[in-house]
Amino acid sequence: MTSPRPAAFALPGDIATLTGGYIYDRRLVEALRAQGRAVRVIQLPDSFPTPDDRDMDAALDQLAALPPDLPVIIDGLAFGALDSRGLARVRAPIVALIHHPLAQESALPAGLADHLWRTERANLALARHVMVPSPHTRDMLIQRYDVPEDRITVVRPGTDRPICRTPATPGQPPLILSVGILHPRKGHDILIAALARLRDLDWQGVIVGTPWDRGHAAELQAQVGALEIGNRLRLAGQVPGEALQELYQRASIFVLATRYEGYGIVFDEALSHGLPIVSTRAGAVPGTVPPDAGILVAPDDPQALATALRGLLTDPQARAAKAAAAARAGALLPGWEEAARLASAVLEGLAP
Missing domain, CATH: 3.40.50.2000 (Glycogen Phosphorylase B;)
Incomplete structure:
Protein backbone atom coordinates (compact mmCIF):
# COMPACT_ATOMS: atom_id res chain seq x y z
CA MET A 1 0.00 0.00 0.00
CA THR A 2 1.36 3.42 -1.00
CA SER A 3 2.05 5.79 1.88
CA PRO A 4 0.20 9.11 1.84
CA ARG A 5 2.10 11.99 0.31
CA PRO A 6 4.03 14.04 2.91
CA ALA A 7 2.91 17.61 3.45
CA ALA A 8 3.77 20.75 5.38
CA PHE A 9 1.48 22.95 7.45
CA ALA A 10 2.52 26.58 7.98
CA LEU A 11 0.92 28.89 10.51
CA PRO A 12 1.92 31.94 12.56
CA GLY A 13 2.96 31.31 16.15
CA ASP A 14 2.30 28.29 18.34
CA ILE A 15 -0.08 25.64 17.02
CA ALA A 16 -1.06 24.89 20.64
CA THR A 17 -2.69 28.33 21.02
CA LEU A 18 -6.21 27.96 22.46
CA THR A 19 -8.39 29.72 19.92
CA GLY A 20 -10.81 28.16 17.46
CA GLY A 21 -8.61 28.59 14.40
CA TYR A 22 -5.53 27.15 16.07
CA ILE A 23 -7.51 24.27 17.58
CA TYR A 24 -8.77 23.49 14.07
CA ASP A 25 -5.20 23.54 12.70
CA ARG A 26 -3.81 21.36 15.47
CA ARG A 27 -6.56 18.76 15.32
CA LEU A 28 -6.37 18.59 11.53
CA VAL A 29 -2.61 18.00 11.67
CA GLU A 30 -3.12 15.30 14.32
CA ALA A 31 -5.81 13.61 12.24
CA LEU A 32 -3.70 13.69 9.07
CA ARG A 33 -0.82 12.12 10.96
CA ALA A 34 -3.16 9.48 12.41
CA GLN A 35 -3.95 8.47 8.83
CA GLY A 36 -0.26 7.82 8.23
CA ARG A 37 0.67 11.11 6.55
CA ALA A 38 3.93 12.79 7.54
CA VAL A 39 3.10 16.44 8.25
CA ARG A 40 5.82 18.95 8.99
CA VAL A 41 4.63 21.96 11.00
CA ILE A 42 6.29 25.25 10.07
CA GLN A 43 6.03 28.00 12.68
CA LEU A 44 5.93 31.39 10.99
CA PRO A 45 6.45 34.62 12.97
CA ASP A 46 3.50 35.30 15.29
CA SER A 47 3.14 38.94 14.19
CA PHE A 48 0.81 38.03 11.32
CA PRO A 49 -1.46 39.38 9.93
CA THR A 50 0.47 42.64 10.46
CA PRO A 51 4.14 41.61 10.33
CA ASP A 52 7.04 44.03 10.05
CA ASP A 53 9.42 43.72 7.11
CA ARG A 54 11.78 41.38 8.93
CA ASP A 55 9.03 38.94 9.90
CA MET A 56 7.56 39.08 6.40
CA ASP A 57 10.93 38.23 4.87
CA ALA A 58 11.47 35.42 7.40
CA ALA A 59 8.09 33.86 6.61
CA LEU A 60 8.61 34.05 2.86
CA ASP A 61 12.11 32.57 3.17
CA GLN A 62 10.72 29.62 5.15
CA LEU A 63 8.09 28.96 2.50
CA ALA A 64 10.42 29.50 -0.45
CA ALA A 65 12.81 26.89 0.99
CA LEU A 66 10.20 24.12 0.66
CA PRO A 67 10.82 21.64 -2.16
CA PRO A 68 8.48 21.70 -5.19
CA ASP A 69 7.12 18.20 -4.43
CA LEU A 70 5.96 19.01 -0.86
CA PRO A 71 2.43 20.46 -0.68
CA VAL A 72 2.03 23.12 1.99
CA ILE A 73 -1.18 24.14 3.72
CA ILE A 74 -0.87 27.78 4.81
CA ASP A 75 -3.19 29.04 7.53
CA GLY A 76 -5.18 32.07 6.42
CA LEU A 77 -4.00 34.26 9.29
CA ALA A 78 -0.64 34.38 7.50
CA PHE A 79 -1.63 33.49 3.95
CA GLY A 80 -3.87 36.48 3.36
CA ALA A 81 -1.22 38.94 4.55
CA LEU A 82 1.85 37.54 2.76
CA ASP A 83 3.51 39.76 0.18
CA SER A 84 2.12 38.52 -3.13
CA ARG A 85 5.36 38.88 -5.07
CA GLY A 86 7.21 36.92 -2.42
CA LEU A 87 4.50 34.24 -2.31
CA ALA A 88 4.83 33.80 -6.07
CA ARG A 89 8.42 32.60 -5.44
CA VAL A 90 7.22 29.59 -3.44
CA ARG A 91 7.74 26.41 -5.48
CA ALA A 92 5.74 24.09 -3.25
CA PRO A 93 2.08 23.53 -4.22
CA ILE A 94 0.06 25.85 -1.97
CA VAL A 95 -3.23 25.02 -0.28
CA ALA A 96 -4.74 28.04 1.48
CA LEU A 97 -6.75 27.33 4.63
CA ILE A 98 -9.13 30.28 5.04
CA HIS A 99 -11.05 30.22 8.32
CA HIS A 100 -12.53 33.58 7.39
CA PRO A 101 -11.15 36.35 5.16
CA LEU A 102 -8.85 38.69 7.06
CA ALA A 103 -10.63 41.83 5.86
CA GLN A 104 -13.81 40.62 7.60
CA GLU A 105 -12.21 40.90 11.05
CA SER A 106 -13.87 43.38 13.41
CA ALA A 107 -12.30 46.64 14.58
CA LEU A 108 -9.95 46.99 11.60
CA PRO A 109 -9.02 50.47 10.35
CA ALA A 110 -10.48 51.02 6.89
CA GLY A 111 -7.06 51.29 5.28
CA LEU A 112 -5.86 48.00 6.75
CA ALA A 113 -9.08 46.21 5.81
CA ASP A 114 -8.71 47.37 2.21
CA HIS A 115 -5.05 46.32 2.11
CA LEU A 116 -5.86 42.86 3.47
CA TRP A 117 -8.73 42.42 1.00
CA ARG A 118 -6.47 43.24 -1.94
CA THR A 119 -3.59 41.10 -0.69
CA GLU A 120 -5.72 38.07 0.15
CA ARG A 121 -7.53 38.28 -3.19
CA ALA A 122 -4.20 38.35 -5.05
CA ASN A 123 -2.78 35.51 -2.96
CA LEU A 124 -5.82 33.29 -3.49
CA ALA A 125 -5.09 33.43 -7.22
CA LEU A 126 -1.69 31.85 -6.44
CA ALA A 127 -3.08 28.93 -4.41
CA ARG A 128 -3.54 25.59 -6.11
CA HIS A 129 -6.52 24.87 -3.87
CA VAL A 130 -8.42 26.44 -0.99
CA MET A 131 -9.90 24.76 2.08
CA VAL A 132 -12.60 26.46 4.15
CA PRO A 133 -14.56 25.38 7.25
CA SER A 134 -18.04 26.29 6.02
CA PRO A 135 -20.22 26.84 2.94
CA HIS A 136 -20.57 30.46 4.09
CA THR A 137 -16.83 31.09 3.72
CA ARG A 138 -16.79 29.22 0.40
CA ASP A 139 -19.56 31.42 -0.97
CA MET A 140 -17.81 34.58 0.23
CA LEU A 141 -14.58 33.60 -1.54
CA ILE A 142 -16.48 32.91 -4.75
CA GLN A 143 -18.48 36.14 -4.65
CA ARG A 144 -15.97 38.64 -3.26
CA TYR A 145 -12.57 37.14 -4.04
CA ASP A 146 -13.19 35.55 -7.46
CA VAL A 147 -12.06 32.07 -6.42
CA PRO A 148 -13.44 29.40 -8.79
CA GLU A 149 -15.83 27.05 -7.03
CA ASP A 150 -13.99 23.95 -8.23
CA ARG A 151 -10.84 25.10 -6.40
CA ILE A 152 -12.56 25.21 -2.99
CA THR A 153 -13.24 22.31 -0.63
CA VAL A 154 -15.33 22.67 2.52
CA VAL A 155 -13.56 20.86 5.37
CA ARG A 156 -15.89 21.19 8.31
CA PRO A 157 -14.22 20.94 11.74
CA GLY A 158 -14.45 17.62 13.49
CA THR A 159 -16.11 17.29 16.88
CA ASP A 160 -15.01 15.26 19.87
CA ARG A 161 -17.74 13.43 21.69
CA PRO A 162 -17.95 14.39 25.38
CA ILE A 163 -16.23 11.94 27.71
CA CYS A 164 -19.55 11.68 29.52
CA ARG A 165 -22.18 10.72 26.92
CA THR A 166 -25.10 11.54 29.19
CA PRO A 167 -26.99 14.79 28.59
CA ALA A 168 -25.78 17.98 30.23
CA THR A 169 -26.52 18.11 33.96
CA PRO A 170 -27.34 21.76 34.61
CA GLY A 171 -27.53 23.00 38.18
CA GLN A 172 -29.27 25.83 39.97
CA PRO A 173 -29.14 28.69 39.40
CA PRO A 174 -28.85 28.16 35.62
CA LEU A 332 -24.60 13.55 13.99
CA LEU A 333 -21.57 15.83 13.79
CA PRO A 334 -18.54 14.39 11.94
CA GLY A 335 -15.29 13.58 13.69
CA TRP A 336 -11.81 14.80 12.83
CA GLU A 337 -11.14 11.69 10.78
CA GLU A 338 -13.69 12.95 8.26
CA ALA A 339 -11.96 16.35 8.13
CA ALA A 340 -8.65 14.59 7.53
CA ARG A 341 -10.20 12.46 4.76
CA LEU A 342 -11.35 15.55 2.89
CA ALA A 343 -8.02 17.34 3.40
CA SER A 344 -6.17 14.22 2.23
CA ALA A 345 -8.19 14.16 -0.96
CA VAL A 346 -7.12 17.76 -1.63
CA LEU A 347 -3.45 16.97 -1.03
CA GLU A 348 -3.47 13.82 -3.14
CA GLY A 349 -5.25 15.67 -5.94
CA LEU A 350 -2.41 18.14 -6.40
CA ALA A 351 -0.36 17.20 -9.44
CA PRO A 352 3.43 17.19 -8.80
Whole structure:
Protein backbone atom coordinates (compact mmCIF):
# COMPACT_ATOMS: atom_id res chain seq x y z
CA MET A 1 0.00 0.00 0.00
CA THR A 2 1.36 3.42 -1.00
CA SER A 3 2.05 5.79 1.88
CA PRO A 4 0.20 9.11 1.84
CA ARG A 5 2.10 11.99 0.31
CA PRO A 6 4.03 14.04 2.91
CA ALA A 7 2.91 17.61 3.45
CA ALA A 8 3.77 20.75 5.38
CA PHE A 9 1.48 22.95 7.45
CA ALA A 10 2.52 26.58 7.98
CA LEU A 11 0.92 28.89 10.51
CA PRO A 12 1.92 31.94 12.56
CA GLY A 13 2.96 31.31 16.15
CA ASP A 14 2.30 28.29 18.34
CA ILE A 15 -0.08 25.64 17.02
CA ALA A 16 -1.06 24.89 20.64
CA THR A 17 -2.69 28.33 21.02
CA LEU A 18 -6.21 27.96 22.46
CA THR A 19 -8.39 29.72 19.92
CA GLY A 20 -10.81 28.16 17.46
CA GLY A 21 -8.61 28.59 14.40
CA TYR A 22 -5.53 27.15 16.07
CA ILE A 23 -7.51 24.27 17.58
CA TYR A 24 -8.77 23.49 14.07
CA ASP A 25 -5.20 23.54 12.70
CA ARG A 26 -3.81 21.36 15.47
CA ARG A 27 -6.56 18.76 15.32
CA LEU A 28 -6.37 18.59 11.53
CA VAL A 29 -2.61 18.00 11.67
CA GLU A 30 -3.12 15.30 14.32
CA ALA A 31 -5.81 13.61 12.24
CA LEU A 32 -3.70 13.69 9.07
CA ARG A 33 -0.82 12.12 10.96
CA ALA A 34 -3.16 9.48 12.41
CA GLN A 35 -3.95 8.47 8.83
CA GLY A 36 -0.26 7.82 8.23
CA ARG A 37 0.67 11.11 6.55
CA ALA A 38 3.93 12.79 7.54
CA VAL A 39 3.10 16.44 8.25
CA ARG A 40 5.82 18.95 8.99
CA VAL A 41 4.63 21.96 11.00
CA ILE A 42 6.29 25.25 10.07
CA GLN A 43 6.03 28.00 12.68
CA LEU A 44 5.93 31.39 10.99
CA PRO A 45 6.45 34.62 12.97
CA ASP A 46 3.50 35.30 15.29
CA SER A 47 3.14 38.94 14.19
CA PHE A 48 0.81 38.03 11.32
CA PRO A 49 -1.46 39.38 9.93
CA THR A 50 0.47 42.64 10.46
CA PRO A 51 4.14 41.61 10.33
CA ASP A 52 7.04 44.03 10.05
CA ASP A 53 9.42 43.72 7.11
CA ARG A 54 11.78 41.38 8.93
CA ASP A 55 9.03 38.94 9.90
CA MET A 56 7.56 39.08 6.40
CA ASP A 57 10.93 38.23 4.87
CA ALA A 58 11.47 35.42 7.40
CA ALA A 59 8.09 33.86 6.61
CA LEU A 60 8.61 34.05 2.86
CA ASP A 61 12.11 32.57 3.17
CA GLN A 62 10.72 29.62 5.15
CA LEU A 63 8.09 28.96 2.50
CA ALA A 64 10.42 29.50 -0.45
CA ALA A 65 12.81 26.89 0.99
CA LEU A 66 10.20 24.12 0.66
CA PRO A 67 10.82 21.64 -2.16
CA PRO A 68 8.48 21.70 -5.19
CA ASP A 69 7.12 18.20 -4.43
CA LEU A 70 5.96 19.01 -0.86
CA PRO A 71 2.43 20.46 -0.68
CA VAL A 72 2.03 23.12 1.99
CA ILE A 73 -1.18 24.14 3.72
CA ILE A 74 -0.87 27.78 4.81
CA ASP A 75 -3.19 29.04 7.53
CA GLY A 76 -5.18 32.07 6.42
CA LEU A 77 -4.00 34.26 9.29
CA ALA A 78 -0.64 34.38 7.50
CA PHE A 79 -1.63 33.49 3.95
CA GLY A 80 -3.87 36.48 3.36
CA ALA A 81 -1.22 38.94 4.55
CA LEU A 82 1.85 37.54 2.76
CA ASP A 83 3.51 39.76 0.18
CA SER A 84 2.12 38.52 -3.13
CA ARG A 85 5.36 38.88 -5.07
CA GLY A 86 7.21 36.92 -2.42
CA LEU A 87 4.50 34.24 -2.31
CA ALA A 88 4.83 33.80 -6.07
CA ARG A 89 8.42 32.60 -5.44
CA VAL A 90 7.22 29.59 -3.44
CA ARG A 91 7.74 26.41 -5.48
CA ALA A 92 5.74 24.09 -3.25
CA PRO A 93 2.08 23.53 -4.22
CA ILE A 94 0.06 25.85 -1.97
CA VAL A 95 -3.23 25.02 -0.28
CA ALA A 96 -4.74 28.04 1.48
CA LEU A 97 -6.75 27.33 4.63
CA ILE A 98 -9.13 30.28 5.04
CA HIS A 99 -11.05 30.22 8.32
CA HIS A 100 -12.53 33.58 7.39
CA PRO A 101 -11.15 36.35 5.16
CA LEU A 102 -8.85 38.69 7.06
CA ALA A 103 -10.63 41.83 5.86
CA GLN A 104 -13.81 40.62 7.60
CA GLU A 105 -12.21 40.90 11.05
CA SER A 106 -13.87 43.38 13.41
CA ALA A 107 -12.30 46.64 14.58
CA LEU A 108 -9.95 46.99 11.60
CA PRO A 109 -9.02 50.47 10.35
CA ALA A 110 -10.48 51.02 6.89
CA GLY A 111 -7.06 51.29 5.28
CA LEU A 112 -5.86 48.00 6.75
CA ALA A 113 -9.08 46.21 5.81
CA ASP A 114 -8.71 47.37 2.21
CA HIS A 115 -5.05 46.32 2.11
CA LEU A 116 -5.86 42.86 3.47
CA TRP A 117 -8.73 42.42 1.00
CA ARG A 118 -6.47 43.24 -1.94
CA THR A 119 -3.59 41.10 -0.69
CA GLU A 120 -5.72 38.07 0.15
CA ARG A 121 -7.53 38.28 -3.19
CA ALA A 122 -4.20 38.35 -5.05
CA ASN A 123 -2.78 35.51 -2.96
CA LEU A 124 -5.82 33.29 -3.49
CA ALA A 125 -5.09 33.43 -7.22
CA LEU A 126 -1.69 31.85 -6.44
CA ALA A 127 -3.08 28.93 -4.41
CA ARG A 128 -3.54 25.59 -6.11
CA HIS A 129 -6.52 24.87 -3.87
CA VAL A 130 -8.42 26.44 -0.99
CA MET A 131 -9.90 24.76 2.08
CA VAL A 132 -12.60 26.46 4.15
CA PRO A 133 -14.56 25.38 7.25
CA SER A 134 -18.04 26.29 6.02
CA PRO A 135 -20.22 26.84 2.94
CA HIS A 136 -20.57 30.46 4.09
CA THR A 137 -16.83 31.09 3.72
CA ARG A 138 -16.79 29.22 0.40
CA ASP A 139 -19.56 31.42 -0.97
CA MET A 140 -17.81 34.58 0.23
CA LEU A 141 -14.58 33.60 -1.54
CA ILE A 142 -16.48 32.91 -4.75
CA GLN A 143 -18.48 36.14 -4.65
CA ARG A 144 -15.97 38.64 -3.26
CA TYR A 145 -12.57 37.14 -4.04
CA ASP A 146 -13.19 35.55 -7.46
CA VAL A 147 -12.06 32.07 -6.42
CA PRO A 148 -13.44 29.40 -8.79
CA GLU A 149 -15.83 27.05 -7.03
CA ASP A 150 -13.99 23.95 -8.23
CA ARG A 151 -10.84 25.10 -6.40
CA ILE A 152 -12.56 25.21 -2.99
CA THR A 153 -13.24 22.31 -0.63
CA VAL A 154 -15.33 22.67 2.52
CA VAL A 155 -13.56 20.86 5.37
CA ARG A 156 -15.89 21.19 8.31
CA PRO A 157 -14.22 20.94 11.74
CA GLY A 158 -14.45 17.62 13.49
CA THR A 159 -16.11 17.29 16.88
CA ASP A 160 -15.01 15.26 19.87
CA ARG A 161 -17.74 13.43 21.69
CA PRO A 162 -17.95 14.39 25.38
CA ILE A 163 -16.23 11.94 27.71
CA CYS A 164 -19.55 11.68 29.52
CA ARG A 165 -22.18 10.72 26.92
CA THR A 166 -25.10 11.54 29.19
CA PRO A 167 -26.99 14.79 28.59
CA ALA A 168 -25.78 17.98 30.23
CA THR A 169 -26.52 18.11 33.96
CA PRO A 170 -27.34 21.76 34.61
CA GLY A 171 -27.53 23.00 38.18
CA GLN A 172 -29.27 25.83 39.97
CA PRO A 173 -29.14 28.69 39.40
CA PRO A 174 -28.85 28.16 35.62
CA LEU A 175 -25.32 28.65 34.28
CA ILE A 176 -24.98 30.74 31.11
CA LEU A 177 -21.72 29.78 29.36
CA SER A 178 -19.88 31.71 26.65
CA VAL A 179 -16.64 30.51 25.05
CA GLY A 180 -14.56 32.65 22.71
CA ILE A 181 -11.33 34.62 22.62
CA LEU A 182 -11.68 38.02 24.33
CA HIS A 183 -11.69 39.91 21.04
CA PRO A 184 -14.09 42.63 19.85
CA ARG A 185 -15.39 40.30 17.11
CA LYS A 186 -16.79 37.89 19.68
CA GLY A 187 -19.21 40.49 21.05
CA HIS A 188 -18.63 39.83 24.73
CA ASP A 189 -19.41 43.48 25.40
CA ILE A 190 -22.88 42.92 23.92
CA LEU A 191 -23.36 39.83 26.08
CA ILE A 192 -22.36 41.71 29.23
CA ALA A 193 -24.83 44.48 28.39
CA ALA A 194 -27.55 41.88 27.77
CA LEU A 195 -26.92 40.07 31.05
CA ALA A 196 -27.20 43.35 32.92
CA ARG A 197 -30.81 43.49 31.67
CA LEU A 198 -31.55 40.18 33.40
CA ARG A 199 -30.80 41.19 36.99
CA ASP A 200 -34.33 40.25 38.03
CA LEU A 201 -33.72 36.59 37.12
CA ASP A 202 -31.65 33.97 38.90
CA TRP A 203 -28.56 32.96 36.88
CA GLN A 204 -24.79 32.75 36.93
CA GLY A 205 -22.51 33.41 33.95
CA VAL A 206 -19.01 32.47 32.84
CA ILE A 207 -17.12 33.82 29.83
CA VAL A 208 -14.18 31.59 28.88
CA GLY A 209 -11.57 32.96 26.50
CA THR A 210 -7.92 33.84 26.11
CA PRO A 211 -7.41 37.64 26.11
CA TRP A 212 -6.72 39.04 22.64
CA ASP A 213 -4.94 41.95 24.25
CA ARG A 214 -4.79 43.33 27.76
CA GLY A 215 -6.60 46.51 26.84
CA HIS A 216 -9.75 44.83 25.54
CA ALA A 217 -9.83 42.36 28.42
CA ALA A 218 -9.56 45.26 30.87
CA GLU A 219 -12.41 47.06 29.10
CA LEU A 220 -14.64 44.01 29.47
CA GLN A 221 -13.80 43.66 33.15
CA ALA A 222 -14.50 47.37 33.69
CA GLN A 223 -17.85 46.98 31.95
CA VAL A 224 -18.79 44.13 34.29
CA GLY A 225 -17.87 46.30 37.27
CA ALA A 226 -19.71 49.37 36.01
CA LEU A 227 -22.89 47.34 35.48
CA GLU A 228 -22.53 45.80 38.95
CA ILE A 229 -22.89 42.17 37.87
CA GLY A 230 -19.45 41.00 38.96
CA ASN A 231 -20.99 38.77 41.63
CA ARG A 232 -22.86 36.84 38.92
CA LEU A 233 -20.61 36.98 35.85
CA ARG A 234 -17.02 35.76 35.78
CA LEU A 235 -14.43 36.39 33.07
CA ALA A 236 -12.53 33.14 33.48
CA GLY A 237 -9.78 33.70 30.91
CA GLN A 238 -8.10 30.59 29.52
CA VAL A 239 -9.51 27.41 31.05
CA PRO A 240 -7.84 23.95 30.83
CA GLY A 241 -9.64 21.34 28.74
CA GLU A 242 -10.98 19.22 31.60
CA ALA A 243 -12.31 22.25 33.49
CA LEU A 244 -13.95 23.54 30.30
CA GLN A 245 -15.70 20.21 29.79
CA GLU A 246 -17.04 20.46 33.34
CA LEU A 247 -18.44 23.91 32.55
CA TYR A 248 -20.18 22.54 29.46
CA GLN A 249 -21.70 19.78 31.57
CA ARG A 250 -22.95 22.20 34.23
CA ALA A 251 -24.26 24.82 31.81
CA SER A 252 -27.93 25.37 30.98
CA ILE A 253 -27.44 27.70 28.00
CA PHE A 254 -24.58 28.44 25.61
CA VAL A 255 -24.36 31.99 24.27
CA LEU A 256 -21.99 33.82 21.94
CA ALA A 257 -22.84 37.37 20.85
CA THR A 258 -20.44 37.20 17.92
CA ARG A 259 -20.23 39.89 15.28
CA TYR A 260 -18.88 37.47 12.67
CA GLU A 261 -17.91 33.79 12.37
CA GLY A 262 -16.37 31.92 9.47
CA TYR A 263 -17.59 28.79 11.23
CA GLY A 264 -17.51 28.79 15.02
CA ILE A 265 -16.16 25.51 16.37
CA VAL A 266 -17.59 26.27 19.83
CA PHE A 267 -21.13 25.85 18.49
CA ASP A 268 -20.38 22.22 17.67
CA GLU A 269 -18.97 21.82 21.18
CA ALA A 270 -22.21 23.18 22.61
CA LEU A 271 -24.33 20.92 20.40
CA SER A 272 -22.30 17.86 21.36
CA HIS A 273 -23.08 18.66 25.01
CA GLY A 274 -26.79 19.10 24.32
CA LEU A 275 -26.90 22.81 25.11
CA PRO A 276 -29.48 25.23 23.69
CA ILE A 277 -27.68 28.06 21.90
CA VAL A 278 -28.29 31.80 21.80
CA SER A 279 -26.22 33.67 19.24
CA THR A 280 -26.44 36.03 16.27
CA ARG A 281 -27.30 35.84 12.59
CA ALA A 282 -23.69 36.64 11.70
CA GLY A 283 -21.53 34.96 9.09
CA ALA A 284 -21.70 31.17 9.20
CA VAL A 285 -23.71 30.96 12.42
CA PRO A 286 -27.13 30.35 10.78
CA GLY A 287 -25.62 27.45 8.82
CA THR A 288 -23.97 25.99 11.92
CA VAL A 289 -26.69 26.25 14.60
CA PRO A 290 -29.83 24.23 13.74
CA PRO A 291 -33.00 26.36 14.02
CA ASP A 292 -34.64 24.01 16.53
CA ALA A 293 -31.53 24.01 18.75
CA GLY A 294 -31.06 27.75 19.18
CA ILE A 295 -32.24 31.31 18.93
CA LEU A 296 -30.38 33.74 16.67
CA VAL A 297 -30.75 37.52 16.86
CA ALA A 298 -29.19 40.47 15.07
CA PRO A 299 -25.56 41.27 15.97
CA ASP A 300 -24.88 44.28 18.21
CA ASP A 301 -28.35 44.18 19.79
CA PRO A 302 -28.08 43.61 23.56
CA GLN A 303 -31.83 43.95 24.07
CA ALA A 304 -32.63 41.24 21.52
CA LEU A 305 -29.98 38.99 23.06
CA ALA A 306 -31.42 39.61 26.53
CA THR A 307 -34.94 38.80 25.30
CA ALA A 308 -33.76 35.48 23.83
CA LEU A 309 -31.96 34.55 27.04
CA ARG A 310 -34.94 35.58 29.15
CA GLY A 311 -37.20 33.32 27.14
CA LEU A 312 -35.02 30.25 27.79
CA LEU A 313 -34.41 31.11 31.44
CA THR A 314 -38.11 31.50 32.22
CA ASP A 315 -39.46 28.63 30.11
CA PRO A 316 -37.89 25.32 31.19
CA GLN A 317 -39.94 23.37 28.64
CA ALA A 318 -38.68 25.47 25.73
CA ARG A 319 -35.15 25.18 27.06
CA ALA A 320 -35.48 21.39 27.34
CA ALA A 321 -36.85 21.11 23.80
CA LYS A 322 -33.93 23.05 22.35
CA ALA A 323 -31.49 21.06 24.47
CA ALA A 324 -32.90 17.83 23.06
CA ALA A 325 -32.62 19.17 19.52
CA ALA A 326 -29.03 20.23 20.20
CA ALA A 327 -28.16 16.76 21.47
CA ARG A 328 -29.67 15.15 18.36
CA ALA A 329 -27.69 17.46 16.09
CA GLY A 330 -24.53 16.99 18.13
CA ALA A 331 -24.74 13.21 17.80
CA LEU A 332 -24.60 13.55 13.99
CA LEU A 333 -21.57 15.83 13.79
CA PRO A 334 -18.54 14.39 11.94
CA GLY A 335 -15.29 13.58 13.69
CA TRP A 336 -11.81 14.80 12.83
CA GLU A 337 -11.14 11.69 10.78
CA GLU A 338 -13.69 12.95 8.26
CA ALA A 339 -11.96 16.35 8.13
CA ALA A 340 -8.65 14.59 7.53
CA ARG A 341 -10.20 12.46 4.76
CA LEU A 342 -11.35 15.55 2.89
CA ALA A 343 -8.02 17.34 3.40
CA SER A 344 -6.17 14.22 2.23
CA ALA A 345 -8.19 14.16 -0.96
CA VAL A 346 -7.12 17.76 -1.63
CA LEU A 347 -3.45 16.97 -1.03
CA GLU A 348 -3.47 13.82 -3.14
CA GLY A 349 -5.25 15.67 -5.94
CA LEU A 350 -2.41 18.14 -6.40
CA ALA A 351 -0.36 17.20 -9.44
CA PRO A 352 3.43 17.19 -8.80
